[in-house]
Amino acid sequence: MKLLVPVKRVLDFNVKVRVKADQTGVDLANLKMSMNPFDEIAVEEAVRLKEKGFATEILAVSIGPAQAQDTLRTAMAMGADRALLIQTDEDLQPLAVAKALKALVDQEKPDLVIMGKQAIDGDNNAVGQMLAALWDRPQATFASKVEIAGAVATVTREIDGGLQTIAVDLPAVITADLRLNEPRFASLPNIMKARKKPLEIKPLAELGADTAPRLTVTKVAEPEGRKAGIKVTGAADLVARLKNEAGVL
Amino acid sequence: MAVLVLADHDGAHLRETTAKTVTAALKISGEVDVAVLGGAKAVAEAASKIAGLRKVRHAESDALAHGLAEAEEAALLPIAGEYEAILAPATSAGKNVIPRLAARLDVAPLNDVAAVIDAKTFQRPIYAGNAVETVTTADAKVLATIRPTVFEAAGQGGSAPVEALAPGAAPAFARFVSQDTVASGRPELGAAKIVVSGGRALGSEEEFKAVLEPLADRLGAAIGASRAAVDAGYAPNDYQVGQTGKVVAPDLYIAIGISGAIQHLAGIKDARVIVAINTDPDAPIFGVADYGLVGDYKALVPELLAELAKVGR
Numbered sequence: 001m002k003l004l005v006p007v008k009r010v011l012d013f014n015v016k017v018r019v020k021a022d023q024t025g026v027d028l029a030n031l032k033m034s035m036n037p038f039d040e041i042a043v044e045e046a047v048r049l050k051e052k053g054f055a056t057e058i059l060a061v062s063i064g065p066a067q068a069q070d071t072l073r074t075a076m077a078m079g080a081d082r083a084l085l086i087q088t089d090e091d092l093q094p095l096a097v098a099k100a101l102k103a104l105v106d107q108e109k110p111d112l113v114i115m116g117k118q119a120i121d122g123d124n125n126a127v128g129q130m131l132a133a134l135w136d137r138p139q140a141t142f143a144s145k146v147e148i149a150g151a152v153a154t155v156t157r158e159i160d161g162g163l164q165t166i167a168v169d170l171p172a173v174i175t176a177d178l179r180l181n182e183p184r185f186a187s188l189p190n191i192m193k194a195r196k197k198p199l200e201i202k203p204l205a206e207l208g209a210d211t212a213p214r215l216t217v218t219k220v221a222e223p224e225g226r227k228a229g230i231k232v233t234g235a236a237d238l239v240a241r242l243k244n245e246a247g248v249l
Numbered sequence: 250m251a252v253l254v255l256a257d258h259d260g261a262h263l264r265e266t267t268a269k270t271v272t273a274a275l276k277i278s279g280e281v282d283v284a285v286l287g288g289a290k291a292v293a294e295a296a297s298k299i300a301g302l303r304k305v306r307h308a309e310s311d312a313l314a315h316g317l318a319e320a321e322e323a324a325l326l327p328i329a330g331e332y333e334a335i336l337a338p339a340t341s342a343g344k345n346v347i348p349r350l351a352a353r354l355d356v357a358p359l360n361d362v363a364a365v366i367d368a369k370t371f372q373r374p375i376y377a378g379n380a381v382e383t384v385t386t387a388d389a390k391v392l393a394t395i396r397p398t399v400f401e402a403a404g405q406g407g408s409a410p411v412e413a414l415a416p417g418a419a420p421a422f423a424r425f426v427s428q429d430t431v432a433s434g435r436p437e438l439g440a441a442k443i444v445v446s447g448g449r450a451l452g453s454e455e456e457f458k459a460v461l462e463p464l465a466d467r468l469g470a471a472i473g474a475s476r477a478a479v480d481a482g483y484a485p486n487d488y489q490v491g492q493t494g495k496v497v498a499p500d501l502y503i504a505i506g507i508s509g510a511i512q513h514l515a516g517i518k519d520a521r522v523i524v525a526i527n528t529d530p531d532a533p534i535f536g537v538a539d540y541g542l543v544g545d546y547k548a549l550v551p552e553l554l555a556e557l558a559k560v561g562r
């Protein structure tokens with residue numbers, strides 16, 4: 001069974017986000033970039049499926065700038081077998097990413113695509129669902145548990161009131177939620193090994209997908225901030241203030 | 250042209266998030282329909298009472314009863330052409346189906362819309378709410394999920410007609426197996442007036458319950474949790490508040506033993522009053538809390554309960 005794992009290079013989740021003064025976007029210059037945390041979880045799940053003998057090959061793919069090769073090397077250090085960079089300097093919107101991935105899926109014919117539920121830059125939570133639709137295959141989003149038997153994946157999903165389990169016929173798209181697993185750290189020997197694994201680079205145009213933007217961002221602003229309040233002296237002070245000052249009791 | 254709102258329900262009851270999404274829809278068009286996919290007749294009837302609707306369309310089938318995106322897509326695709334916009338509350342159900350439907354319609358979806366500027370221009374948080382983008386779509390249609398906490402619920406007193414909607418043929422490649430949802434008997438986290446949340450400091454599931462439940466009972470509050478508390482198994486997954494969990498906007502949010510990571514703060518920024526109880530005076534949560542109580546929750550929560558009792562809460 002062949003697995004495809006799309007991974008995105010994003011601003012590291014620990015870096016403080018600053019909006020550019022001219023309000024055209026978020027400042028990314030010289031800041032630490034990492035693999036989207038949900039994609040790390042997706043890579044980990046793929047590697048576990050391979051370790052359990054379900055998967056035979058894991059292909060990691062990223063659509064992005066030349067630097068996304070680092071992200072792909074990380075995926076290979078975690079256990080992906082090969083990697084593909086679909087190179088572009090444009091920041092593609094989810095519909096365009098989904099179309100590019102659909103073109104790739106047609107070429108690579110994976111049995112399963114495992115990806116993050118959400119990239120933590122745009123917070124779109126969209127590409128997995130869109131890829132599944134374009135591919136005309138089922139989706140199992142927000143996964144917290146994945147079991148494969150034959151050509152069926154049984155997936156437990158995190159939903160509003162708790163958990164739901166569904167069965168989807170492969171090929172399918174699974175999107176990873178936080179509780180699916182705890183991703184491993186790549187060991188030094190595995191980082192060295194990953195340097196020798198194949199990493200292919202293709203220009204985006206070669207996929208022939210329509211990646212024209214549909215959305216225009218006209219402004220990126222700081223949110224209305226909250227100010228720090230006061231420290232109260234104890235529970236009695238707190239309750240009095242909640243009742244009299246804030247009026248919320 | 251009209252706007253379609255997908256109802257949010259648990260099969261038996263309509264959630265208030267639906268009426269809030271209707272408010273967003275009415276900013277796009279005066280003609281708003283609600284689609285109830287799955288769910289009992291009572292859900293459709295409750296929807297018809299939302300003020301300002303043109304009609305309610307109710308589709309029923311086994312697959313729809315379980316909220317499978319593929320089944321919802323099959324029900325919605327044939328009628329999508331009637332609408333200039335299709336909106337759903339930004340819940341896990343809404344986020345599951347809207348992008349799928351959008352891709353089918355060749356539309357770029359918008360997730361978690363927090364303001365409707367005009368029929369084609371919206372604002373939405375990005376980077377865990379650390380930035381807000383204003384975005385205009387060039388697509389003929391808008392498909393979006395709406396952050397319910399920022400919109401007032403549309404009024405009641407309507408009497409829109411309820412029409413049957415053909416459920417469509419759901420593909421067999423996705424099947425419901427089981428569901429594990431517990432009704433807590435408490436207010437819904439996303440809609441509660443008061444939320445009490447616990448973090449990693451609680452240390453165990455037993456302690457989480459022993460500390461949070463009496464406080465929630467006394468205040469009639471919903472219970473939330475940080476990711477760390479959920480990951481450690483102290484609280485169920487649907488308690489998670491934050492960037493990738495639930496967004497809450499109660500009048501009062503009490504964070505107990507939660508440090509205040511940006512991913513957590515992303516879910517509570519719109520709370521009217523934030524209270525933090527934390528041993529660390531430098532914890533980031535105090536940077537957003539209106540009232541901070543520095544100290545051990547083990548001593549402070551019992552004191553808080555006693556003081557609340559004194560004022561009749």
Ligand SMILES: Cc1cc2nc3c(=O)[nH]c(=O)nc-3n(C[C@H](O)[C@H](O)[C@H](O)COP(=O)(O)OP(=O)(O)OC[C@H]3O[C@@H](n4cnc5c(N)ncnc54)[C@H](O)[C@@H]3O)c2cc1C
Pocket residue numbers: 013037038120447448449450474475476477478489490491492493494495505506507508509510511512513516526527528529532544545546547
């Ligand atoms: C992709 C991604 C998405 C995420 N999404 C979310 C999300 O949606 N929601 C979320 O919450 N997090 C999310 N996180 C995790 C987030 O970064 C933090 O790790 C998490 O919020 C920390 O939880 P915590 O505050 O309970 O734990 P900690 O950060 O460990 O804080 C515990 C706090 O308890 C205090 N404390 C200890 N003992 C006591 C005591 N006896 N009495 C009082 N206080 C005490 C400590 O001083 C400390 O401040 C996400 C992370 C990533 C990478």
Ligand SMILES: Nc1ncnc2c1ncn2[C@@H]1O[C@H](COP(=O)(O)O)[C@@H](O)[C@H]1O
Pocket residue numbers: 006007008009036038039061062063064092094097115116117118119120122123124125126127128
């Ligand atoms: N540029 C990209 N390259 C590879 N994968 C991507 C890219 N953008 C998004 N994805 C995948 O799609 C998932 C959801 O992203 P999004 O819908 O943008 O929140 C991510 O977790 C990735 O797995």
